[in-house]
Structures are given as C-alpha cells and as structure tokens.
Amino acid sequence: xxxxxxxxxxxxxxxxxxASQAAWVGEAQSHMGTEVSVYLWxxxxxxxxxxxxxxxxxxxxxxxxxxxxxxxxxxxxxxxGAAENPVLTGGELFQLILQSLDISMLTRGAxxxxxDSVGQHYDFRERLRPDEATLATELPRIDYRLVETDRxxxxxxxxxxxxxxxxxxxxxxxxxxRAIRILQRLGVRHARVTAGGDTRLLGDRLGRPWMxxxxxxxxxxxxxxxxxxxxxxxxxxxxxxxxFLEDDARYHHIIVPETGKPAGAVRSATIIGPDAxxxxxxxxxxxxxxxxxxxxxxxxxxxxxxxVIDDNGEMFYSDGLRPPN
Numbered sequence: 441x442x443x444x445x446x447x448x449x450x451x452x453x454x455x456x457x458x459a460s461q462a463a464w465v466g467e468a469q470s471h472m473g474t475e476v477s478v479y480l481w482x483x484x485x486x487x488x489x490x491x492x493x494x495x496x497x498x499x500x501x502x503x504x505x506x507x508x509x510x511x512x513x514x515x516x517x518x519x520x521g522a523a524e525n526p527v528l529t530g531g532e533l534f535q536l537i538l539q540s541l542d543i544s545m546l547t548r549g550a551x552x553x554x555x556d557s558v559g560q561h562y563d564f565r566e567r568l569r570p571d572e573a574t575l576a577t578e579l580p581r582i583d584y585r586l587v588e589t590d591r592x593x594x595x596x597x598x599x600x601x602x603x604x605x606x607x608x609x610x611x612x613x614x615x616x617x618r619a620i621r622i623l624q625r626l627g628v629r630h631a632r633v634t635a636g637g638d639t640r641l642l643g644d645r646l647g648r649p650w651m652x653x654x655x656x657x658x659x660x661x662x663x664x665x666x667x668x669x670x671x672x673x674x675x676x677x678x679x680x681x682x683x684f685l686e687d688d689a690r691y692h693h694i695i696v697p698e699t700g701k702p703a704g705a706v707r708s709a710t711i712i713g714p715d716a717x718x719x720x721x722x723x724x725x726x727x728x729x730x731x732x733x734x735x736x737x738x739x740x741x742x743x744x745x746x747x748v749i750d751d752n753g754e755m756f757y758s759d760g761l762r763p764p765n
Contacts, residue, residue, distance in 0.1 A: 461485050467492050471499045472507070472612055474636035480623060481630040481646060491626045495619040495633060502618065505533055506611045508556065508604070518596050519556075519604045526588075526595035534594040537587070539717065540610055544584040547725040547737065549697055556606035557581035558700035562693065567684040569691050570700070578602070579700045608693075613675055613720025616640040620716075637676040637723070640716040644670040655680070657707035657749055664749065673716035677723040678708035694727050705730045705751055713744035722746070731756050 465488035468477035478495045482488030505514050518527045529537070540553045558578045561570035570578065581602045588597040607614075612635040619633040620640045631642040632650055641650050649668035656662040657680045667674070679702070683692035692702045709727040711719040722744060726734030731748050738746040738758045746758040 463488060465489055465492050467496070469496055469499075471496070472503050472615065472635060473509075473608075474612065476615070476635045477633070478619065479632045480628050480642075482628055487626070488628070491623055491628050494622050494626065498618055498622055499615050499635070502611065502615045505530070506536075506607050508560075508606050508608075515605065515607065522596050523598040523601045523603060526590060526593075526597040528593060528595050531594055534589070534596070536607065536610065536614060536717075537596060537605070538589060538591075540607065540721070541584055541587060541589070543610075543718075543721045543725070547722075547729065549584065550728040551609060551721050551725040552582060552584045552697040553605040553607060553609070554582050554584055554586060554603055555695045555697055555700075556604040556608075557602060559606060559608075559693070559695055560604060562691070562695075564682040564684055564691070564693065567686065569686075575700045582697045582700060609677075609724040610717060610721045612636050612638045613640075613673070613716040613718070617673070617716040637678065637681065638673070638716055638720050639675070640673045641669055641671055654708070654710050654747065658753070664755065665747065667712070669712070672712055672714060673719045674710065674712045675716065675719035675723040676708055676710040677727045679703075679727075680707070694724060696728055703728045703730075706734075707749045707751060707753065709734060709749075710747040711738070711744055712746070713741075718744065 462483045463485040464481050466479040468475050476499050478492045480488055480491060504510060507513050508515055510516060514530055514533050521527050543551045558570060561574055581600060586599045586603050588599055616633045616635050616638050617640055620642050623631050623642055629643045630646060633640050649670050652667050652669050652674055653663035654665045654676060656664040657678050677694055679690055679692040683690055694703050696703050706727050709723045711722040713719045726746055726748060731750050734748060735746055735758050738744055745760045748756045
C-alpha cells in the first residue's frame with residue numbers, strides 16, 4: 441500500500457513538474473532591417489527557447505545570403521558580376537529569384553526585383569532621393585526581363601550593365617515561412633513569427649484564434665482593423681514603414697517600376713493567404729497596382745484575400761472578405 445501511494449505521489453509530482461514547464465516563449469531581435477519576433481507555446485519551456493533560437497539562427501542565415509547591405513552575400517555577388525558573366529547561384533536563392541520573376545509576370549511588372557537600380561539611390565534616414573538626371577539614367581534598368589536565368593546550372597545573368605536586384609519585397613516573407621517550417625519540425629504546434637509587416641501563424645492560440653491588427657497608416661498608436669486568424673500568413677505593405685516628407689510629398693520605399701518613384705494612391709495593402717512568400721510579394725504588388733487593379737488580381741487567386749486602404753483612408757476588401765458591420 442505504501443509503495444502504491446509513493447508511486448502515485450511521484451507520478452503526480454512528475455505531472456505537476458511537466459505542466460509547470462509548459463510556457464509561452466517570446467523574443468524579439470533586430471534583423472533584415474526590421475524587428476523579427478517569435479512567440480510560441482511548448483510543453484517544455486527549455487525546448488521552446490531552443491526553438492526560438494533556431495528561428496533567429498535561420499533568419500540570420502537568410503539575411504547573410506540575401507541582404508544587399510552585406511558585401512559578401514550571394515545577392516551582392518550577383519549584383520557585382522552578373523552584367524559581365526553569368527553568376528552561379530545557390531539553389532535556394534536561385535529558386536527564390538525564379539519565383540520572384542514568376543510573380544513579376546503574374547503582376548505584369550508591378551512586382552520587380554530590379555527596382556533597386558533606382559531604389560539604391562533612396563536613403564530614408566538621410567532624407568535623400570534620386571534627382572531627375574539619376575532617374576533618367578537608372579530607370580531603363582528596372583525591368584525584370586533583363587534578368588536571365590539558366591536552370592541547367594542555376595546561374596543569373598543581367599542583360600544590361602547597371603542592373604541590380606533586391607529581394608526586399610519577398611525575403612521577409614520567405615524568412616517567416618522558413619521559420620514556421622523549422623518550428624513544425626521541432627514539434628511546435630502554436631506559434632507566431634513576424635518580420636516587419638510579414639507574419640506567419642502556426643495553429644491557433646491554444647483554442648482561440650490569433651488576433652492580428654492592421655495598423656492605421658496615419659497613426660501608429662491605432663489599429664484600423666483586427667482580424668481573427670490561425671494557420672495562415674498575413675503581410676502588409678505601407679507608406680509609413682520607411683519614408684520622409686518633403687514639400688508635403690511622402691517619399692517611401694515602395695517604388696513604381698515604371699516611374700522609379702514611390703506609389704501614391706494607396707496607404708497600405710494587406711494580403712492574407714497560406715504562404716508568406718506570396719503574401720509578402722502580393723502586398724507590394726497590390727500597393728503598386730492600386731485598389732482596382734490590385735483587388736482584381738487578388739480575385740484571380742482563390743487562396744488569397746486583400747484589404748487596401750487608399751490615400752483618402754477608405755478601406756476596400758477583396759470579394760472573399762466581408763467588411764465589419
């Protein structure tokens with residue numbers, strides 16, 4: 441009897457100890473020019489902390505490969521040499537470039553990774569923008585069709601000198617999507633990973649949906665809309681992320697490929713769907729295309745929905761979303 445009681449007590453202590461270890465784990469770090477955060481639940485807090493660390497390690501790895509601000513990154517190697525000779529590219533980066541070019545065709549050039557040919561001349565911290573002479577020189581270099589890829593050897597070639605590519609419109613979505621896959625492999629079933637305007641959700645919030653807010657583009661202390669979500673991705677591109685004002689004009693980082701100048705008809709574009717790589721690229725595309733063309737594009741993509749706030753602050757929804765009452 442005593443032995444049975446002792447065993448029972450030990451089992452009870454074990455259960456209580458395991459339960460006490462279960463916890464939400466959250467952390468935020470600066471990477472990829474923005475704040476990256478992870479918030480996850482695991483039955484073992486230590487395992488949760490290890491999983492969070494694995495997420496940040498993956499983000500650092502992707503940044504080292506795709507950042508144009510890192511001299512020895514793979515994308516910097518491409519920008520330095522691809523106008524002279526084809527540059528062999530690692531399979532992972534090559535596949536993302538291919539996907540970017542496919543999205544360029546889908547959006548008829550609204551999404552264009554060669555925007556950096558002009559984009560490199562904007563400095564939002566220093567309030568600098570390209571003058572008309574620089575625009576005239578660089579604008580012909582914004583054309584995704586100038587990027588030639590060879591699937592047989594994974595190489596990239598630029599058909600014109602001066603072309604530069606930048607994956608800023610898709611890399612953060614790729615990073616959070618990769619992070620979620622890592623968490624899944626580590627046994628995490630409930631998580632939120634965010635990088636700037638891109639969020640990927642894993643499961644729900646222990647029986648409740650995640651509540652994701654869309655910022656009021658003109659008031660960073662106000663949420664324009666809150667959406668209950670689970671197991672999806674959501675990306676928002678806004679003219680309030682990196683910008684400066686000059687003579688009542690707003691200069692921001694989302695550039696219209698045809699003009700080399702910031703898009704002006706929209707304050708923010710939010711896309712919801714199953715894949716953060718696509719929601720990231722599509723939010724940029726819809727922002728550039730504007731309300732009508734952008735939402736017509738989303739209507740052709742069954743798994744994706746969109747919310748656009750125009751320059752007057754009015755909110756527009758894709759067909760699959762109902763405005764709040």
